[in-house]
Amino acid sequence: MVQTKDSDSRRLLQRLQGVMAEAGEGQARLDRITALVADSMGTEVCSVYLHRDAETLELCATKGLNAEAVHVTRMRVGEGLVGRVAKRAAPVNASDAPSSPGFRYMPETGEEIYSSFLGVPIQRLGETLGVLVVQSKDARSYTEDEVYALEVVAMVLAEMTELGAFVGEGEALRARHKSQVLFRGGTAQEGAAEGVVFLHNPRVVITNPVADDPQAELERLRAAVDVLRVSVDEMLEGARGDKEQVEVIEAYRMFANSRGWLRRMEEDIDLGLTAEAAVEKEQSTARARMGQVPDPYLRDRLADLDDLSNRLLRQLTGQATVSAEALPDGAVLVARNIGPAELLEYGRGLSAVILEEGSVGSHAAIVARAWAIPLVINCKGITTEALNNDVVLVDGDQGIVHLRPDDSVRNAFRDKLEMQAAALERYASIRDKPAETQCGSRIELQMNAGLMADLPSLSTSGAEGVGLFRTELQFLTRSNVPKRGELASLYKRVMDAAGGKEVTFRTLDIGSDKVLPYMKPTEEPNPAMGWRAIRVGLDKRGVMRMQLQALIRAAEGRPLTVMFPFIAQLEEFISAREALLLEMHREKSLNHVLPESLKIGAMLETPSMAFAPRRFFELADFISIGGNDLKQFFFAADRENERVRRRYDTLNVSFLSLIEQIVDRCAETNTPVSFCGEDAGRPIEAMCFAAMGLRKLSMRPASIGPVKHLLRRTDLDEARAVIDAARTSGAQSVRPAVMDWLKRRG
Known part of the structure; x- marks a missing residue:
């Protein structure tokens, strides 16, 4: 029986290290380990269960249970006490196992004569690889020291599993990182x-988790922690003046200076682990907790601890952070x-x-x-x-x-x-030709962009302009607010690179999933419908004013096209429009060069604006239908939620009727209208939008060729007739009818 947390555990690990060093197959090595652990722990049984697949555990080795049960006994995760350990990624300690909740008797194992049960997860970096179990005939509750010692053994088994020490016949003993996997x-x-x-943060694989000299390992750990603390202090010093960033790094610093964190790792080293193995054991515990904690704040804090552990491991192993040059x-x-x-x-x-x-x-x-x-x-x-x-x-x-x-x-x-390459060659041959349909309709195809690096695609893709330039990327990739002059210089380079083709600049669209690093995040139950885009701009007038000034100055006398995102009611567009006109007036009073012409438009992303007052369509110089948001709000299906976002078809009759209504309302006031979003870049959807009356589509550059290819082979009058017939028939979506028509046309 384990009496202390140091000498006995250390001897166990040293004996374990000896078994690992012996020659032999994976199965034989596992068998020797179970016998060794049972002997050291003073128990009649020690068993190792490993994952056969994500949902199934298999008994892979045992000392004490029936040998015939090995590779025969299997259970689902969550089934029985062993399955419960795997599901919770936490120990189960039962003095009377048969009477414990969830106990499942496996007759082929012969375990009915054993009363006590202690199971701990074999886990590595939050991934549960299996379960390590000891059992005794005596009804006993295992001590904290015994639980702790078994967890240390389980950690060593996890490292050895990662290194392929237990490879053998059968799915549960397959070599890790060798076979093909489908995700x-x-x-x-x-x-x-x-x-x-190319791993962004390649993990450190620990080849020797057992320490030969615990005192030397303690010194290595403490020295590495000291270096880590200094680096965090330097991060904090560099963030001075940025309140939100300071708060984040202060929390980070608190963990780095946590005595409890360091003490737990020191205790692991006392038990016989190397410094690296001790760090990873604590990291695995934090990762396992992350999956169990519902509170997002606490999850973020555990993620901080996880990141600190990565930094400490790199410090101990001398592995630098990966770089783009590699x-x-x-x-x-x-x-x-x-x-x-x-x-x-x-x-x-x-x-x-x-x-x-x-x-x-x-x-x-x-x-x-x-x-x-x-x-x-x-x-x-x-x-x-x-x-x-x-x-x-x-x-x-x-x-x-x-x-x-x-x-x-x-x-x-x-x-x-x-x-795909052959298709691209076909698309290249029509790059400079217009997207003119067989019925004589001309569709203007524009591209979406957000980086200077996008602009070379303007000529190579065949786009006729930039229908959406996302200005928020310049804010998202910085640790502080960009200056007006920097923005003006960037927007000028964008317009220069466009070579006279129109660029539609969308003002700052932040909030929801796009949180600025230097802006304090707000916890919202539904951020996609919360404080974002124009709502932020109208509340943070200083930021919007700076951006509008930068856009005006970047034009340098050329035409300027600006649109405001996420307009949900007329008053918001009026306020935003007036803000831009006011900046034009101020720039004129300063004798600055004004744009040759100014177009002010709005993104229609909420169903409410399809029913807006006529005044909205009269005031807007153009309307851009923001398909991604409009679709998620129309169907009440969060586009971030994989369970629901694919349930609703863009070619649903109801959604196409909404598009038709918007097109008709814009026609009443002669307001140009376009469609911008992922669906505009899908050829079938793009063709249907054109058939519904849209004459301008904006998409990613790579989609322009496929969309143009189909449009040039299509008669929109015929397509509209097919769509109308499907709508009249009572169909939920026009897609089946359209696809059948396209197949018949070859």
Whole structure:
């Protein structure tokens, strides 16, 4: 029985290290470990259960239970006491296991004669790999020291599993990071790419978790923590004058100086772990807690602790943070999440981006669209499964990632890439031709942009102008508010690069998922419908005024086109419009050069504006239908929610009727109207919008070729007849009828 938390545990780990060093197959090594732990813990039983798949645990080794049950006994996560340990990622300590809630008797194991049960998760960085169990005939509750010692052993087993020490026959003993894995995530940016994994924060793999000299390990840990604290103090000093940023780093500093955090790691070293293993054990505990905590504030704090652990591990191992200069050819960036500034640092050398988290409206999605590279989000578990330089196939159209694919998958994927390349060649041949339909209608195709790097696409894509320039990216990628002169210089370069083609600047659209680093975030139950876009601009007049002045000055006598986002009622547009006209008056009084002409428009993103007073359409020089937001509000389906965002079809009869109503109302006042959003870049949807009367569409540059290709082969009068017939028939969506018509036309 374990009497202390130091000498006995250390001896156990040293014996464990000896077993690890012995030659032999994975199964034999596991068998020796269970016998060793049972002997050291003074128990009749020690068993190791490993994940066969995400939902199933398999008994892989045992000392004390029936040997015939090995690789036969399986249970679901959450089933029985072992399944409960795996589901909660927390120990279960029961003196009378058969009477404990959730107990499940497995007759083939012969465990009915054992009363006490102690199970701890075998986990690494928040990923539960299995469960380590000891059992005794005596009805006993295991002491804190015993629980702690078994957790340390479980941590070593996790590291050894990561290193492939237990590879053998069967799914549960398969080699990690070797076989192909399919991930199903969500589409945030379409496209396909083949490349190699480049981890944004590659994890440290600990090759020797057992310490030979605990005192030396303690000194290494303390020295590394001292360096970490100094670096955090330097971060804090650099943030002085920025109240919100200081508050964030102060919380960070509190963790770095936490005696409890350091004490727990020192105790782990006393038990026989190396400094790196002690840090990772605490990190795994924090990651496991993150998944159990519903409070977003507490989750953020645990994420701070996780980040500090990463920094400390890099300090201990001497591994520098990865840099953009290290990018291999065909790099596919893999990260849990990433901010716009970090993503922009990598430049355009990336082939694709894969995130464990993220959303379709996130900063990363905006940048990925600007670069026209595939982005797949919500790929759970990929950062723990992928290794640097692993081959990866990214299907942004389907939201699918193939990690380490076999030859048959790679060949099929390459066929898809070749077909896309052939299509691109066809689109290049019509780049300079107008999007004129067979019935003689001319559709103006413009591109969306948000970075200076986007502007070369203006000529290569065949776009006739920039229908949306997102100005918030310049605010999101900085740690402080940009100056007016900096903005004016940037907007001037954008207009210069456009070469006389129209650029429609959308004023600052922040809030919802786009929170400025230097702006205190506000907790809102539904941020997409909260304090955002024009609502922020009208409340923060100083920021809006500075941006409007920068736009006026950037024009340098050229035409200027400005539109205000997220207008929900007439009064908001009147106020925003008057603010811009007032700045024009002030610039004139200062004898500054005014734009040659000024167009002031609005984004129609809320259904309320389809029913706005006629005055709104008379005042607006143009209207841009913001399809992404309009669709989510029309169907009451959050576009960040993968469960609901794909349930509703853009070609739903009700939604097309709304588009038709907006087009008709704009026609009454001769107000130009366009459609801007993801759906404008989908050829079938774009054709239907044109059939409903829209004559201007704005989309990502890569979509212009496919959309133009279909429009030039379409008779919009015929398409409208098909749509109207489907509407009259009572169909919910016109898509089936339109697709059937297109197939019949070949």
